[in-house]
Amino acid sequence: MESAVVVAAPSGELEEAVRLGHAFAAGENRARTLQARPGNIATPSHLAGEARRIADEAGLEAEVLGPAELKAEGMEALLAVSRGSDEEPRLIVLRHRGAEPGEAPLVLVGKGLTFDAGGISIKPAKGMEKMKYDMSGGAAVMGAMWAVGRLGLPVNVVGLVPSSENLLSGSATKPGDVIGSRAGKSIEVINTDAEGRLILADALDYAARWSPAAIVDCATLTGAVVVALGHHRSAVLGSDEELIAELRDAGDAAAQPCWPLPMGPEYRKQLKSGVADLRNVGGRPAGTITAACFLSEFTGGTPWAHLDIAGTAYGSTKKPYLRNGPFGRPCRLLLEWVRARASS
Template identity: 55%
Template sequence: MKIQIKAAKNLQQKTDCLVVALKPLKKIASQQAEINAATDGALDRLQTSGQFSADQGELASIRVPAGLQAGHLLALGVGSEKNLDTETVREILSGLASKVKALKAESVLCDLQALIAKSDIETVSRQLVEAFGDHEYQYIPQPKAARGPKTTPEFKLTMWCDDRKQLATAKHAAAVGLAIHNGKTLARDLGNMPGNVCTPSFLASQAKKLGRSHELKVKVLTEKQMQELGMGSLLSVSKGSREPAKLIIMEHRGAKKAKDAPHVLVGKGLTFDAGGISIKPSAKMDEMKYDMCGAASVFGAVLAAAELELPINVVGIVPSSENLPDGQANKPGDVVTSMSGQTIEILNTDAEGRLILCDALTYAERYKPASVIDIATLTGAVIVALGHQTSGVMGNDQEVIDNLLAAGDKSLDHAWQLPIKETYKKQLKSDYADLANIGGPSAGTITAACFLSYFTEKFRWAHLDIAGTAWGGSAGKRATGRAVPILTQYLIDRC
């Protein structure tokens, strides 16, 4: 997707679709007198015929309008409300993007001053890019090597600014929107890939590719190296698979001082989760390829940080494995020793995400981080609590949690805080180890976070449970690219 922000309006510029935002006035054409005159009163006719009233989100299309070099003239209503919040702006622009896609337009010019007047240039510019990015995304099912050369033309999106003073702000906001779109696209592509393609080794290769293209420092630890570090918990999960586990580290060094404390993102990378010996029911087990969406969101956020050249240090850590039943796989009742030295009784082998995350969190200590956020499709319980709309957030530092919640509100990638208290930690008591890997049937999302809290006592930490938001819901059987927006906004705000 190619984005342009221009100060000069050119009504004779060739485009598949010219979009004009309009307020509901007695004479809507007065807002776009030049366009109305060029088209011999087309906007007047839209209003007098009753086809268009400029209600919020209303759309009306004129095909091949006379006097313009446009395939369609598309009128967009912004409604009568004095002020529009970010959520409403996004809803209006998503409807516009959907209509443009239905028209099969490959280039769009947008004059959105009527919408900007009800919001602001930064919000409209960013949300325009993100909305069109979401509607333009398409997953190509074949593995990358079999796709061949890209044949579809690049989609071109242009927005006009009436005021040159708006230009710098609009361009910056569009760049943020495009970086988030690119990060979401990477996360979606990785999430949508089948498990026999997107393996731990494949994720490692993608990290190295990202490192080469965006000047990231990338390191991949083998099982032998993890064994030497004492990562018995992580390695216990991969024992039932022929695919070797990987610990992937990606570093964006954007701060002026290389030693500035980084913000660390830790993403659960279960490229396929059959549940192990505690095997899952067969229905919908194919969706367990999405159990690496936490890792995918880390890839996407690191990419966005690199594209925006954020002046901070960011470290992405991805513990990656498969969880399959095998003669060597974890068994219920087994006890493993984590990198921290704490022992864990495995009561359910399907609670494996926390087993790989805990060693990755301990590994994060060596960076002396400013903050650590782990992201995981960790519990089905979070879907019961919050549905597919909102991610769950917990942690040991209220400031980090508040910053994450604020980032979610600004990016429209919402999260909601759940409590971590000692009363919940009691559910993890084990007679045979320091703690058990599950806390029983109640408060599953909270006890999972409580488990991780035992490995985060040396830094400021928050946990995002994205099991309900990473795929499914209104997206159907598709990855959504969340939590790339909330993580990217969190990193932007740290600048």
């Protein structure tokens, strides 16, 4: 043995540090395990089953909305994305009741697109196998909720994962279709490969039922974010500068940094439609920003932030402690943010 590291601290502090470290690592590894499963296994119904298992292990409440419930809720956008697949969509709900019943919860929303072929606007064959990772946001939320429950954090938290497949068939949604949404807004579908924002739109609107203190969503949403920030930082955008600052601090503390991008009316104009309230894409310029602008239309005025993790959720790495493939990001960021809110 060439060297040894001795950690000395009062026993209570050391035990708490170990407890936190284990929860952060185990929560992220839960997310990575879900990410790694191929699309023929990790279907929406499979994710729903895993959510129930997580709830049992972590003392959470689990609810799963199937097609009938989604239709009753008016979630036409989520249902429209799933039309091309034989796999039925789900909306997964995980609840942690760590504070008084009247205390407004934090809501985490994660995109759970278990395989994304692009729909009628089909993706190129090269690299399509990586589209099993399009549920990375949902996996991160599920891992974070597991850790929140195991830590027993004194805060109310809701985790939402809208889940579907985006495939192509005779019943698939087509470019040019006009679809509805739970919020009552009509959407012109220009590109069926911009589907993540559609399933998130209904989930974000659904989140308003809890009158949350804040909503944070995370999604492998745009290729444009990789052009803007590469694979080192996630993008963060939103309606509340204080919330964005909190997420940046949490990202730095958890070694999962994020970087802010602007939003404004000049970008929202790109979503204008002649036949609906808005279109689902805003053209090539500022793709990450216009995607966030689209999501903001469904947040109901609640403090909200969006993490685009398309460049950071999976990939290759030279880090000795992390294998190539799924990274679990931004599970630790979300958990650190919830922990900071719980202690404030």
